[in-house]
Amino acid sequence: MTEYKVIFQPEGKRVKVTSNTTVYEAAKLAGVDFVSICGGKGTCQKCKVQINPDLLQQPLTENEKKALVQDEVSAGIRLACQIKVQKNLVVYIPESSRTGKQRLQVEGIKTPVKLDPMVQKFHIKLSKPTLEDPRSDLDRILDELEKEKRLTELKIKYELLKNIAPLLRNSKWDITVTTWNHDQIIAIEPGNSTNRLFGVSIDIGTTKLAGYLIDMNNGDVIAVNSAMNPQISYGEDIISRINYICSDNQKENSNLLQQILIHKINQIISTLCEKSGVLPNEIYELNAVGNTAMHHIFLNLNPRYLSLAPYTPVVRKGINLTPESLGIEINQTGNIYCLPVIAGYNGSDNVGVILATEIYKRDDVCLALDIGTNTEVVLGNKDQMLVCSCASGPAFEGASIKHGMRAASGAIERVQINPETLQCDYQTIDNAPPRGICGSAIVDIMAEMLKVGIIDVTGKMNKSLDSSSLHKADDGYEYILAEANETTIGNNITITQKDIRQITLAKAAMHTGSVILMEELGVTENDIDKVFIAGAFGNYIDVENARFIGMYPEIEISKVEIVGNAAGTGARMTLLSKKMRTIAENLVKNQIKYIELASKESFQNIYLNSTYIPYADLSKYPATSSLLRELGKFPTKLPHMF
């Protein structure tokens, strides 16, 4: 087969590919970081690249025709996934098509937990064998642990037996034994090493990975590290990744997506160790939370049926397994624990949220939203908890929005609109020149546009307004946040009418989840005593603006608490407490009820009503209604109720 050379600019990365490889595939091979939401199917329209049009005769595909405006086409902008390499090419990747360095949310609420880790250490001194006392090496250890530490019926990992004979003799019969669950010996070390007892918890998000190194002797988080989920280049959302796995070569694809994830987790562990001076061998347990798809891919379980009704997971309860069976680089006789998942679309991350917020032991009714590509909602208290998952999509993470981007340097993160000039003030991450808009600004811009009348409660832009910030571009009306000359991308940064629709659908999905759970539990806004906002961008959003646009029902702002990465907190709690692990398993088995939104009769109507900003039934938003009235923006014609 003929091979062609593709050079990616501005870095100059080179790769040789066979003819008919797509530019998108070539970019992945070359290791160029690259946005891909749909995994190369041509539907997300994000993978824009620039190629000299004189050198590229290939006509526009249907997908490209939909995605590109005339100016872009003239400038040689194409979709990388649509172009097949048929000659040597130089490809320029604009800033806006890059994944970029991320601001990753890793901090979470600090929920105290009584220390009782599954992994414990015991220092013992043994007597030497004699002809009168020729007990086996293991019996000597077991007898002493029984006598001194009241540990009975301990099992031992076979691998440890291979080395104990020389270890006991070299250590002069003075050793530290590490146990798991008080019933199994998982490590034996010379001398007294009881002060070195570490664990790692990992939050496996669709987009990001966060790792926490914990000193299990005191519960302190001694190092934190995070990274992008490297599976992103195989699809930004869960469905794309499952589709990728379940295409040809399922076994190979499944192994690949597992292995790149585990490789990255090992890098996180290695960095945690470097930061803290802890050795990987001193980490005796790792526990992991994530949505059910991430959970299945991490464990290399078949994810196919997660994406097909009735969305059945392979396994729900918690799983213990060896580091070796996954290739995780901690102490090889240690343990990996994956928290239980709730349902096909409700993972162990949500179990973590329930543990961290302690909803499971509260008398008052609580609502929790863990906002992400999928938003998990919990409603209830110690008696019962209803949960659901809302397909909120990636809009709040910056994807599917024309100038959306992740919370990285240069992202616009805060926005205010001057009600007189309708011009925009913004703040960017690191105060860098703007290159896009991230989630927190997306919330702000929606609220602000409604407040100043750029949009109405239906989300429609008011085309009659006279402002230089509003104009009609090739692909429709848009509001300009930053002029081309202020930005690093050489273009205006805008919010389009289409973007507003995407954002509205996203918030409508979340809102529908909360409303249906309230219906199911038979409570109203007034019955809810506490709202927890968790998730990747939770720490950065303006909760009032979020409520104003109807991301969640109108509950008193004083009741709203931002809890950050609560899933991670929950994971850490189970690392530190055997009891928390039992609680997690019991909750999933007996107390958490998963509600499949799509199966509810009222779903369609509530969803349509939720596509108004904040909601079709404004009587449910009295405070918001007042403010709109005050600003003269209350609709003259009330929204249609479905």
Added chain:
Amino acid sequence: MTEYKVIFQPEGKRVKVTSNTTVYEAAKLAGVDFVSICGGKGTCQKCKVQINPDLLQQPLTENEKKALVQDEVSAGIRLACQIKVQKNLVVYIPESSRTGKQRLQVEGIKTPVKLDPMVQKFHIKLSKPTLEDPRSDLDRILDELEKEKRLTELKIKYELLKNIAPLLRNSKWDITVTTWNHDQIIAIEPGNSTNRLFGVSIDIGTTKLAGYLIDMNNGDVIAVNSAMNPQISYGEDIISRINYICSDNQKENSNLLQQILIHKINQIISTLCEKSGVLPNEIYELNAVGNTAMHHIFLNLNPRYLSLAPYTPVVRKGINLTPESLGIEINQTGNIYCLPVIAGYNGSDNVGVILATEIYKRDDVCLALDIGTNTEVVLGNKDQMLVCSCASGPAFEGASIKHGMRAASGAIERVQINPETLQCDYQTIDNAPPRGICGSAIVDIMAEMLKVGIIDVTGKMNKSLDSSSLHKADDGYEYILAEANETTIGNNITITQKDIRQITLAKAAMHTGSVILMEELGVTENDIDKVFIAGAFGNYIDVENARFIGMYPEIEISKVEIVGNAAGTGARMTLLSKKMRTIAENLVKNQIKYIELASKESFQNIYLNSTYIPYADLSKYPATSSLLRELGKFPTKLPHMF
């Protein structure tokens, strides 16, 4: 380094080796089967080879001078382990230096056991998932097993989870679940496979391996296969092998000896499967018995301290582990169980003997001897069992005896001496022309020689007898069993004065074990109600002759029972019954007391007294004494008592 070619005749096997490699090492490299008791140290004097003396200038070593008579030296006979290759060589290996094809003892007593295997199968049919019932695949299985089969709190092997999603769907939700110990799922198969449930038990002897394929639905042994322990070429006895492992590169040597053993066990399993039409995947458990050194080497546990006082094993209790961790080729999510060992010199084979003979539940006092290179002795009943191990050596297995050989074709296995002519009648295995003497004939010859007066109770040959069967050879007096012209080895087959000494020491060791245990338990010959003779050549010996020469105390012959490979029977019992496994563990922990013979004050004297035939204190052998008197062979001067 210079390389030389060595050709082994008569097969013509060739190998290239560097200079100064020994011929013994070269033979191992060439894959020539070869006797080696000492593992190449030059002490066993067994590895005789023939090399044209004109081509070999190398002078005799001290070891060779001790080992070889002048005729041998003239004929070019040398010890393979003493000769260093310094030119191309042609080496002839005489029949007598070959390991040879063995008659392997695999049959054992059939002790009935109530079927309750650790591994069980359950056929279940599941309902399909729906939106109303979207339980996880695993929950669906667990719930059904709980409802229909009353199995609760089942765990599952992680590896199985990887495949259950497609398996359930392809099998139309009709499956068979295999459980282990009623608490773990170890296999899931489509449809109803409950009638296919197999296990293998393996008896790992120092010399031989015996494998039994068991149908766990009815307890039947459906195939038997045996093979030599391939570790033999690294030393015939335990100590040689431990020394080999613990020389340089312990880890490598330990892996090697484990791997060749496991490779051979896999061949046995493969043959069992071929014979019976069972698939390796239908074998869900393998259990193994062996002496403690074999146990440690099988598990790759450090054997060093087994051979050093106080002879401490790494582990005593039973071990469960995965087939994968050893490389055993049965169902990979199945289980391997190694029965508990008693002490450094008392293995799980002896636990098997105790289970098979049911000593542990008898009221009457029993004595059991499992005869081998080490002879294990058990004495006791349901209240307490004392055990010891006697270093009986390999004499009864044909080693360290001038014309000794294993029980293979052409071995003399039965002997009678005409009291008039002092000439010998013999029977050989397969009625082949004789090529050596095996264990059962060694017992006979000793008894017969004493009866006809060729030896006296001290074992000394009567040189004053006038018979062509008795003559003085280069290395001392010997009794001719077969003349050179009758044999395949071109020489007389004889028993020498030195051989008699070796045999006497071997039987003295066993006898000492029995006597010391009787002392410890406070019983006499008359208190013993039952004697079990187990072991490789147990089925073939004449128990009267064995008692006559003092292999065991003088107990009524009607009380003696031959039980064959009782260790193997015990292993099979634990495969079929969970209860038997618990009994085995409890016996080792609480009821079996290991007696270290060498630590007993009376040991030395009893041992010296036991070097008389049958014993220095003839009052302990009244029936034997009567017979000797009848034959006129009762000693005129009573033996010296220590």
